[in-house]
Amino acid sequence: MRWLHRLSIRVRMLFSRGEEDARLNDELQFHLDQQVAENMAAGMNEEEARHAAMRLFGNPAALRDETRDAWSWNWLERLRRDIRYGTRTLVRTPGFSIIAIVVMALGIGANVALLTVVRSVLLKPLPFKDTDRLVRLFEADAQGRFQDSIVAGGTFAAWKQQAHSFEGMAATRRVSYNLSGTSGQLPELADAYTASWNLLPLLGVQPALGRSFLSDDDRPSAGAVTMLSWGLWKRRYGGDPGILGKTILLDARPYTVIGILPVWFTYPDTRVQLWTALYHEKPPSLMELHTAHNFDVIALLKRGVSIPQATADLSNIQAQIRRQFPDGPVMDAANIRPLLEAQVRNVKTGLYVVFAATACLLLIACLNIANLLVARSAARRKESAIRCALGGTRGRLIREQLIESLILSIAGGVLGIFFAFLTLQWLVSTRDDIPRADAIHMDGIVLLFAAGVILICGLFAGLIPALSSSDRQILRTLHESSRSLSGRRQSTRLRQLLLALEVGLTVVLLIGAGLLIKSYRQLRSVDLGCTVKNVLTMDINLPKVDYKTAAKRVAFFEQLQRRVRQLPGVRGAGLSTVLPGQHRIRDDVFTIAEHPPLPRGQVLDASTRFVDPDYFQAMQIPLLQGRFLQADERSERARSVVISETLVREYLPGENPIGKHIVQEMEDGPQSYEIVGVVDDTLEDVTRPAYQTIYYPLYEGTERSAVLAIRTASDPNALALPVQKIIAELDRNLPVADVLTMDQIIGQSTLNQSFDAKLLLTFAVLSLILAAVGLFGVLSYIVAQRTTEIGIRIALGAQREQVLKLMLMDGLRPALVGLALGVAASFGASRLIESLLFGTHPFDPVVFVTVSVVLLVIAAMACAMPAWRASRVDPMQALRSE
Amino acid sequence: MGKPSDLVQGTLDLLILKTLSLEAKHGWAIAKRIQQVSGEVLQVQQGSLYPALHRLEQQGWIKAKWAESETGRQAKFYSLTAAGRKQLESETANWNRLSEAINIVVQEA
Numbered sequence: 008m009r010w011l012h013r014l015s016i017r018v019r020m021l022f023s024r025g026e027e028d029a030r031l032n033d034e035l036q037f038h039l040d041q042q043v044a045e046n047m048a049a050g051m052n053e054e055e056a057r058h059a060a061m062r063l064f065g066n067p068a069a070l071r072d073e074t075r076d077a078w079s080w081n082w083l084e085r086l087r088r089d090i091r092y093g094t095r096t097l098v099r100t101p102g103f104s105i106i107a108i109v110v111m112a113l114g115i116g117a118n119v120a121l122l123t124v125v126r127s128v129l130l131k132p133l134p135f136k137d138t139d140r141l142v143r144l145f146e147a148d149a150q151g152r153f154q155d156s157i158v159a160g161g162t163f164a165a166w167k168q169q170a171h172s173f174e175g176m177a178a179t180r181r182v183s184y185n186l187s188g189t190s191g192q193l194p195e196l197a198d199a200y201t202a203s204w205n206l207l208p209l210l211g212v213q214p215a216l217g218r219s220f221l222s223d224d225d226r227p228s229a230g231a232v233t234m235l236s237w238g239l240w241k242r243r244y245g246g247d248p249g250i251l252g253k254t255i256l257l258d259a260r261p262y263t264v265i266g267i268l269p270v271w272f273t274y275p276d277t278r279v280q281l282w283t284a285l286y287h288e289k290p291p292s293l294m295e296l297h298t299a300h301n302f303d304v305i306a307l308l309k310r311g312v313s314i315p316q317a318t319a320d321l322s323n324i325q326a327q328i329r330r331q332f333p334d335g336p337v338m339d340a341a342n343i344r345p346l347l348e349a350q351v352r353n354v355k356t357g358l359y360v361v362f363a364a365t366a367c368l369l370l371i372a373c374l375n376i377a378n379l380l381v382a383r384s385a386a387r388r389k390e391s392a393i394r395c396a397l398g399g400t401r402g403r404l405i406r407e408q409l410i411e412s413l414i415l416s417i418a419g420g421v422l423g424i425f426f427a428f429l430t431l432q433w434l435v436s437t438r439d440d441i442p443r444a445d446a447i448h449m450d451g452i453v454l455l456f457a458a459g460v461i462l463i464c465g466l467f468a469g470l471i472p473a474l475s476s477s478d479r480q481i482l483r484t485l486h487e488s489s490r491s492l493s494g495r496r497q498s499t500r501l502r503q504l505l506l507a508l509e510v511g512l513t514v515v516l517l518i519g520a521g522l523l524i525k526s527y528r529q530l531r532s533v534d535l536g537c538t539v540k541n542v543l544t545m546d547i548n549l550p551k552v553d554y555k556t557a558a559k560r561v562a563f564f565e566q567l568q569r570r571v572r573q574l575p576g577v578r579g580a581g582l583s584t585v586l587p588g589q590h591r592i593r594d595d596v597f598t599i600a601e602h603p604p605l606p607r608g609q610v611l612d613a614s615t616r617f618v619d620p621d622y623f624q625a626m627q628i629p630l631l632q633g634r635f636l637q638a639d640e641r642s643e644r645a646r647s648v649v650i651s652e653t654l655v656r657e658y659l660p661g662e663n664p665i666g667k668h669i670v671q672e673m674e675d676g677p678q679s680y681e682i683v684g685v686v687d688d689t690l691e692d693v694t695r696p697a698y699q700t701i702y703y704p705l706y707e708g709t710e711r712s713a714v715l716a717i718r719t720a721s722d723p724n725a726l727a728l729p730v731q732k733i734i735a736e737l738d739r740n741l742p743v744a745d746v747l748t749m750d751q752i753i754g755q756s757t758l759n760q761s762f763d764a765k766l767l768l769t770f771a772v773l774s775l776i777l778a779a780v781g782l783f784g785v786l787s788y789i790v791a792q793r794t795t796e797i798g799i800r801i802a803l804g805a806q807r808e809q810v811l812k813l814m815l816m817d818g819l820r821p822a823l824v825g826l827a828l829g830v831a832a833s834f835g836a837s838r839l840i841e842s843l844l845f846g847t848h849p850f851d852p853v854v855f856v857t858v859s860v861v862l863l864v865i866a867a868m869a870c871a872m873p874a875w876r877a878s879r880v881d882p883m884q885a886l887r888s889e
Numbered sequence: 890m891g892k893p894s895d896l897v898q899g900t901l902d903l904l905i906l907k908t909l910s911l912e913a914k915h916g917w918a919i920a921k922r923i924q925q926v927s928g929e930v931l932q933v934q935q936g937s938l939y940p941a942l943h944r945l946e947q948q949g950w951i952k953a954k955w956a957e958s959e960t961g962r963q964a965k966f967y968s969l970t971a972a973g974r975k976q977l978e979s980e981t982a983n984w985n986r987l988s989e990a991i992n993i994v995v996q997e998a
Contacts, residue, residue: 030955031939034916034965037958038935041917044960065936074939 024084031074039064086410093411103383104415106780107376111419111464113773114372116426117365119449119457123431125362127447129351134271134446136211137307142314143349144176144304144321146338154342155349158304160294162328166304166341169324172317174309177206178285178302184257185550185742186243186280196548196744197239197257197280201288209307210274217251217266224265225284227291232284233262237270239280257283259552259740275350277445292674297328298335298596305346318343336596336610350442357763360840364519364770367512371774373464374509375781377471380412381502382788384472405473412469413462420461424454440758471505499792502785506821507828509781513774514829514862515836520771521854522837522847523764529846530757535587536689536697537626541578542716542749543723544586545730548742549711557642557708563737564705564713565638568619570733576720581622582705582713585614587689588752589714591698599658600668600679611658613650614691614698617705617713623649623686625718633665633684636704645707649684654699669701693756694845716749723748763843775865778825782869786818790877797877798885811878818870819863826862830855901933901941903984906969906977909951913968915958916942942967950976 039060046056064070097104132138144166146156158166163178170176179202187194204225213219215237224232233255235244244250254261262283273279285302286294293299308317321341329339344352384391391404428449435447547567554560564582571580585592596610605611620636622628631652640647648669655664669680680703688697705713719726727746734743747755754761790797797810837849847854908914908922919942920933945951950973958964969977 030965033963035935035939037915037962037964038917038920038939040962041960063935065934070936070939073936074943076940 028075031071035067035071035074039067089407089410090414093407093414096411097414100383103379107379107415108419108422110372110375110777111416112422112426114365114369115416115420115423115457115460115464116430117423117770118369118460119424119427119453120430120434121358121362121365122456123427123449123453124434124441124447125358126450126453128441128443129347129355129358131446133274133347133350135274138346140174140308140310141210141346142306142308142317142343143346144306145342145344145349146300146325147322147340147342148338149322149326149340153338155344156338157300158302159297159300159337160289160302161297162325162338163302163304164294165297165328166321166324170317170320172309172312172320174307175205175209176304176306177203177209178304179203179206180285180302181279182283182288183548183744184281184283185259185548187256187259187740187742194740194742196546196742198278199257199281199283200275200279201283201285203285206305209305212269212272214266215269216248217264219266220282220284225286227287229284229287231257231260231262231287232265233257234266234268234282235264236268236280236282237272238277240267257281259550273445276442277439297332297337300336314343314345334610336612354441354759356840356842357759360519360843361763361766361770364516364767367516368770368774369460369464371509371512371777373467374505374512375777376412376415376464376468378502378505378509378781379784380408380468380472381505382784384408385788405470408473409466409469412472413465416461416465416468420457420464424449424457427457438758438762440755471501499785499789502788503821506778506781506785507825509774509778510822510825510862510866511828511832513771513778514826514858515832516767516771516774517858517862518829518833518854519836519840520764520767521858522840522844522849522851523760523767525851525854526844526847527757527760527764530693530760531753533690533693535693535753536687537587537628538718539588539749539753541719541721541723542626543719543726543730543746544714544716544749544752545727545746546744547582547713547715547734548744550740551711553738553740554711560711561641561706561708564619567715567734567737568621570737571715571717571730572621574726574729574733576726577717578720579621579625579627579718581625581716582619583622583626583702583716584617584705584710584713585691586714586716586749586752587626587691588693588749588756589691590756591691594698595671595701597701598670600670612699613654614700615703616700617703617707617710618649619705619713622702622705622716625716626689627718628689629687631685631687633682635684636702636706638706640704641706642708645704646680647683647704648680649686649702650682651688651697651700651702652685653688653697654701655685657699693753760843760845775862778862779865779869782818782822782866783873785821786814786870786873787876789817790814790873793877794880794885797880798882801880802882802886807878810880811874814874814877815867815870818874819866822863822866822870826859829862830859900984901937902945903977903980904931904933905938905941905945905967906950906973906980909967909969910974910977913954913956913966915964915966917964919967945973948976949973 042060042063043053043056046059047053051059133141135141144158145154146158146162147154148156158178160178163176167176179200182199182201184197184199185194186197202220204220204222207214207219214234217234220232220234223229235250240246240250250264251266252263254263256262268282289301293301308314318341321343325341326339329337348355391399394404395401431447431449435444438444441447549560549563554563568580568582571577591614593615594612595615596612598605598611618636620638620640623630623635633649636645636647636649650664650669655662659667664682664685667682669682671678671680680701686702689700690697715730717723717726717730731743731746734741800810801807833855834850841849904923905919908919908926914922916935916938920935920938923931923933942951942953946953946967950970951967952970953965953967955963956966958966
């Protein structure tokens with residue numbers, strides 16, 4: 008029970024200190040009085056007795072303090088006193104405190120936000136069972152040229168049958184359905200995935216309602232079933248459990264809803280609305296091909312099997328397949344990546360670079376605050392010297408300094424976490440294309456990290472000034488008469504060193520941002536090969552049921568195109584399955600009829616697009632040779648193709664391509680097309696060189712989806728509504744999706760780059776401001792300290808210009824040193840971001856020179872004001888002041 | 890400001906506990922008692938006495954009560970707790986062992 012007793016005493020000591028203090032006084036007073044009484048009994052008079060007792064007793068205050076030391080919680084009381092003292096000191100200089108807190112908040116906030124993103128997106132395991140064994144499988148080639156090719160249906164089947172390294176293997180593919188109701192609800196185009204039935208069990212996902220797919224659902228003859236995402240179920244069906252077992256229309260075909268996925272299941276992203284069964288959706292012939300690369304394959308490694316082992320296993324199988332099918336685009340090896348890595352690979356480097364930038368920003372913020380604190384401690388050095396002389400220990404002074412900086416960093420940190428929270432909200436809403444964006448939120452670990460950062464920043468910013476004021480200077484400080492004629496060199500040098508570091512880091516950030524911006528501008532100025540100004544685009548998807556025949560499809564496309572062209576303000580309208588800048592959606596292998604057969608294992612491949620006759624004129628893609636497609640070439644008579652210049656260069660060098668024939672292997676035998684024209688190249692992806700392309704006639708009628716592109720005289724968005732009205736008039740059940748301008752399409756494909764560049768620029772500008780404030784502060788401080796000296800110089804005849812130059816050089820020296828440091832460091836740092844750069848050398852001289860010039864100009868501006876003030880010093884006043 | 894320490898470090902606790910083993914006393918009486926019993930050899934300084942008393946109280950070896958003193962004034966009386974009694978026993982044993990050992994060494998030399 009003793010601990011209980013001790014605890015009760017401690018609690019009493021904590022909460023009724025005042026009372027206990029009074030009692031201690033009583034106790035000591037009683038002792039003193041007894042002594043006095045004894046002394047008087049020994050024959051002294053009262054006064055003598057009291058003096059003698061006091062002498063014997065010693066210093067009652069010290070005794071009281073020592074006794075109180077025995078009480079617990081004393082440290083707490085001291086801490087409270089220091090905090091009160093620190094707060095008071097900070098409140099007395101509100102300008103300084105607010106700047107310091109805001110600087111700290113920016114640094115900490117940016118870091119917490121970025122850490123949250125990095126942790127949620129890159130580090131946090133996927134929310135699945137056995138997530139460390141889940142992998143993505145890719146076809147690859149043994150020479151290592153392609154490592155991430157998606158998998159053909161036949162290959163998937165072979166792997167599944169023959170591989171021994173996996174517990175399970177599932178195939179999936181992104182698709183979209185025209186989702187409509189049976190009773191006239193608005194149609195919508197729904198993003199969806201079709202997957203083999205075992206995907207969900209493989210991931211360990213149970214449906215929230217209803218049941219999952221069974222192997223019986225996953226075959227061509229089965230009844231059509233679908234599972235809805237939680238979001239779609241809530242949004243479109245009001246969360247009504249009665250939807251289970253009901254029928255909905257996908258592409259105008261009835262599907263039975265069998266289950267609802269749990270709310271947390273947002274794989275691969277939040278846009279996926281529903282799931283269907285793969286083998287039911289895709290024709291069996293497709294699922295046996297080794298040449299049609301269509302599917303994402305996810306597998307669960309067996310326990311104890313490593314990725315290299317599994318890769319070897321799979322590559323063996325794939326090499327065998329290749330031997331079996333030496334013709335056509337069949338790969339000869341396999342590649343395996345952890346599922347998470349496969350998902351976030353594209354954003355990884357960018358995120359880490361931005362994270363590194365925020366770390367730099369925080370370091371700059373800390374250096375800046377340390378700098379400001381050094382200035383303050385220098386201004387207060389007399390106060391500290393006096394306190395030291397009166398018996399204050401050095402530890403005590405350091406502790407006060409630390410507590411002051413900790414108060415700043417804690418206040419800044421709390422504000423920073425708030426900033427981070429806002430930033431994350433903004434980020435998640437603007438960048439829903441980042442994989443796993445929905446998983447981004449702060450958690451305990453992040454807050455712990457924030458607390459750690461706050462502590463480290465506080466200690467870092469506080470220790471530099473605390474340690475810089477050493478004991479040995481006390482005497483000198485006190486010796487210094489009230490007139491100090493020149494600034495103390497030491498703390499000034501320390502501040503200049505801190506500043507140089509700060510400037511150096513700023514330069515690194517600025518150069519990084521400069522390179523990314525230049526790279527982004529290169530990207531945006533890439534000529535796609537077609538017009539991008541005033542072009543409106545929208546996706547059209549004709550449902551299979553209503554548009555069964557080629558004639559029907561062609562008739563719709565033709566009518567649409569003709570009616571759109573008649574709208575006022577339309578300069579041209581065309582249809583294509585894929586627009587430039589929309590990446591490669593489809594490519595096919597082919598042969599050239601006039602050429603001798605290719606050696607085994609070699610294939611010709613080109614990107615495949617279907618276009619209507621007006622497409623090239625509408626998009627202003629120049630014709631180089633021959634003619635365009637013609638409107639009367641339709642259905643069976645559509646046997647002409649147009650090819651891109653790269654195709655001529657790659658496969659028909661030095662020949663006249665016109666009149667040659669492209670032969671395509673179709674399901675019903677080879678199909679031959681005559682080349683009638685050659686057009687200039689267009690780019691599929693602004694970051695990649697042009698790829699050979701064959702433009703097949705859309706009027707052949709094989710395609711049900713196309714993108715309508717409209718070139719307008721003025722603002723293209725004004726046409727969005729009239730065009731949609733025309734589409735509704737043609738077919739009121741037809742959903743229109745992705746109404747975008749060409750600019751927006753390019754914007755989307757360069758979103759990552761623009762995002763990284765903009766964030767880095769923001770951080771770089773912030774740190775530039777911080778560095779400028781730092782320079783300004785240091786020089787102002789030096790000037791203030793040397794006012795008397797300057798006054799004497801001027802009184803002795805120094806020219807004002809000389810003074811100006813002297814002071815400017817004083818301020819610019821750390822900036823120059825920092826610039827040199829930063830440029831040197833940038834040579835290393837820019838190598839690290841090389842993979843993010845497009846058409847920009849990591850040592851791009853323009854960027855390096857621009858940054859140096861900008862930095863020097865800003866530094867000069869920051870120094871100009873204090874230096875000018877120094878040169879205006881009135882000698883009389885300077886000598887009189889103090 | 891170091892305090893004069895006439896007592897071997899740690900023995901003050903033993904002396905206080907021993908003094909309190911007979912009856913409850915206030916600080917002044919404890920000091921007086923130690924002085925008397927030791928034949929004025931051991932002078933307990935207030936600077937050590939009161940911190941020691943408060944420390945012992947925190948340890949739970951002694952407890953304090955305010956009561957009327959012989960002069961009629963309120964004074965803080967300290968008395969031994971059960972735990973304190975045990976502590977006294979073990980410290981006495983310790984002290985005996987230690988002093989015997991010192992005696993042997995001193996006599997031998």
